[in-house]
Amino acid sequence: MDDCQYATPLSRVLASPARFLHSSFVAPPELCGAYSQQSDWSTFLHDCGIATLPRVNSGRLDKPFRTVVESWRMSDSLRLLDVLRQYWSGISAQLSSSDRAKLLEYFRGLNIKCVNGYIAQMRSTYLLSTALAPFVDTAMPLLPIPMPVSSEWDFLRDFGVSTTVDAAFFLKRLSSLSERPPRDVEASDVEDLYEEIARLFREIPEIIRNAFKSKALFFIEKEGNAGTQKEWKGWDDVYWDGPSILTVRSQLKSLYPSLHRFFSDNLAVPSAPATIVADELQHFVRNQGDAPLDETQLRRLVSILQYAADPAKLHDVRDRKCEDWSVQVRDIAYLPVRRPNGEVVLSHCDGGFYVPDLTGAFESIFQSQLPFLSLPRALPANLPVLVDFLGLGPKRIDHRITSTILINNSDGVSKQHVFPPPLLELRTNATVEQIG
Numbered sequence: 001m002d003d004c005q006y007a008t009p010l011s012r013v014l015a016s017p018a019r020f021l022h023s024s025f026v027a028p029p030e031l032c033g034a035y036s037q038q039s040d041w042s043t044f045l046h047d048c049g050i051a052t053l054p055r056v057n058s059g060r061l062d063k064p065f066r067t068v069v070e071s072w073r074m075s076d077s078l079r080l081l082d083v084l085r086q087y088w089s090g091i092s093a094q095l096s097s098s099d100r101a102k103l104l105e106y107f108r109g110l111n112i113k114c115v116n117g118y119i120a121q122m123r124s125t126y127l128l129s130t131a132l133a134p135f136v137d138t139a140m141p142l143l144p145i146p147m148p149v150s151s152e153w154d155f156l157r158d159f160g161v162s163t164t165v166d167a168a169f170f171l172k173r174l175s176s177l178s179e180r181p182p183r184d185v186e187a188s189d190v191e192d193l194y195e196e197i198a199r200l201f202r203e204i205p206e207i208i209r210n211a212f213k214s215k216a217l218f219f220i221e222k223e224g225n226a227g228t229q230k231e232w233k234g235w236d237d238v239y240w241d242g243p244s245i246l247t248v249r250s251q252l253k254s255l256y257p258s259l260h261r262f263f264s265d266n267l268a269v270p271s272a273p274a275t276i277v278a279d280e281l282q283h284f285v286r287n288q289g290d291a292p293l294d295e296t297q298l299r300r301l302v303s304i305l306q307y308a309a310d311p312a313k314l315h316d317v318r319d320r321k322c323e324d325w326s327v328q329v330r331d332i333a334y335l336p337v338r339r340p341n342g343e344v345v346l347s348h349c350d351g352g353f354y355v356p357d358l359t360g361a362f363e364s365i366f367q368s369q370l371p372f373l374s375l376p377r378a379l380p381a382n383l384p385v386l387v388d389f390l391g392l393g394p395k396r397i398d399h400r401i402t403s404t405i406l407i408n409n410s411d412g413v414s415k416q417h418v419f420p421p422p423l424l425e426l427r428t429n430a431t432v433e434q435i436g
Contacts, residue, residue: 006052006086006087007086008082008083010052010054013054013065013068013083014054014064014065053091053094054087056091056094056095056099056103058099058102059095059098059100059102059106060102060103061103061106068083073110073111073112073113074112074113074119077113077114077144078144078145081144081145084107085153088155088158091103092155104158107122107158108121108123108159108160109121110159112143113144114141114143114144115142115144116138116140116141118139118141119141120141121160122156122160123159123161123172124141124160124172124175125141125142125143125160125161125162126141126142126143126161126163126172127142127143127145127153127156127162128142128145129164131163131164131165132162132163132165132169135165135169139176139180140176143156143161166200166203167197167200167204167207168204168207170196170200171197171204171207171208171211173193174197174217175215177189177190178215178216178219178232182231183230185230187219187230187255190219191256194256194259194262195259195262198261198262201266205266208267209267212235213235215234216232216233216234217232217234218233218235218238218250219231219233220232220233220238221255222250222255233250235269236249238250238251238252238269239251239252239269239272240252240253240260240263240264240269240270241253241264241271242271242272242276243272243276243307244303244307245276245277245280245307246272246276248283251272273322273323274313274316274317274322274325275322275323275328276325277304277307277308277325278325278327278328278329280304281329281332282328282329282332284300284301284334285332285333285334285346288346290346292343292344292345293336293344293346298374301334301336302336302376305375308325309385309386311385314386317389318389326389331348332348333347333348333351334346335347335348335351335353335373336373336374336375337351337371337372337373337374338371338372338373340370340371344374347371349391349392352371353370353371353372353373353395354366354370354371354372354373354395354396354400355387355392355395355396356372356375356397357397358384362397362398362401363397366397372397373392373395
């Protein structure tokens with residue numbers, strides 16, 4: 001039945017199959033003018049279960065009102081919002097906390113037509129207030145309420161509508177921006193929003209943290225071979241800080257150096273761990289497959305191994321100050337080995353290859369017969385450390401020489417190097433180097 005306290009009678013809102021008491025039964029003629037008796041009669045009707053508000057069952061709108069909502073949200077969104085303005089406080093007051101939460105989630109996710117033609121979920125919309133006016137742009141989904149100065153519209157905050165400039169407002173702006181194609185986004189605009197969210201972080205810290213962990217809100221812009229590359233990345237795709245070899249995730253520090261407190265402290269974005277070496281090697285191996293390495297790929301792999309060969313880092317692993325990255329790559333082929341035919345392929349640590357001597361003398365003699373670990377001469381200072389760490393000592397070519405034969409003749413001296421059985425079970429003839 002209709003209730004006179006509402007400007008818009010419920011009977012004008014709900015369509016069939018909603019049924020209403022006849023007006024003569026709601027206000028019997030014999031009670032006219034007798035206010036107390038009329039009030040008692042209305043109370044009696046309420047007690048009998050006659051509703052003056054849209055019904056909600058287990059957190060769901062009943063069919064008559066749900067039909068209206070689904071129709072008006074697109075065809076007459078202002079009328080829908082005005083009806084909610086009148087009836088929401090009464091609807092909300094009669095619900096349990098769990099039912100209210102379910103109904104709020106329904107309205108927050110309700111797509112509604114906005115003034116600028118956008119169709120957006122209620123939680124993504126804005127109410128054009130005096131406070132919000134300086135931040136309005138054409139891409140903002142504004143609700144079609146011409147003069148929302150009355151506090152009667154404050155209920156829209158329950159639906160996630162932004163009505164004031166606060167942390168939630170800037171977080172919503174960032175979320176909306178992340179839904180645009182990255183090519184249409186300017187890094188400076190994103191950084192401005194980061195700074196505002198950081199400034200107001202204490203207002204809703206957990207909501208902000210959860211948003212960054214559940215959505216791709218990290219904007220990454222970098223220069224590549226194909227020009228400027230832009231993309232939105234999620235929590236598992238970024239580190240605050242990391243080494244130059246980092247490719248599996250993006251580093252934020254180099255992009256937003258002034259936001260250390262926000263990203264590293266407030267959001268607790270981690271920096272790359274010691275096991276980043278394993279992550280990079282696994283990523284490289286997955287992308288490389290079984291194909292031979294070209295020079296660019298070899299340089300990339302060598303850069304990872306050079307980083308791993310840092311004596312200080314290996315010392316920390318041995319002292320258990322950090323996790324041993326080599327354990328994670330124990331079962332994959334990640335070492336570059338150059339075959340006698342010149343191809344560079346990936347090998348396991350226990351593969352059939354030799355480690356070159358530091359001078360390269362023995363390698364130059366036998367490289368046409370045996371496979372060698374393919375590392376540039378830029379690495380010799382740390383090569384023994386990495387070789388020992390990976391347990392490759394027995395593969396060192398200079399440790400596999402069993403004898404040196406000097407042959408003296410009238411013209412000069414020749415040196416001959418003799419191998420034990422090679423690691424690959426190959427039989428090779430000794431090579432003679434003529435010394436003039």
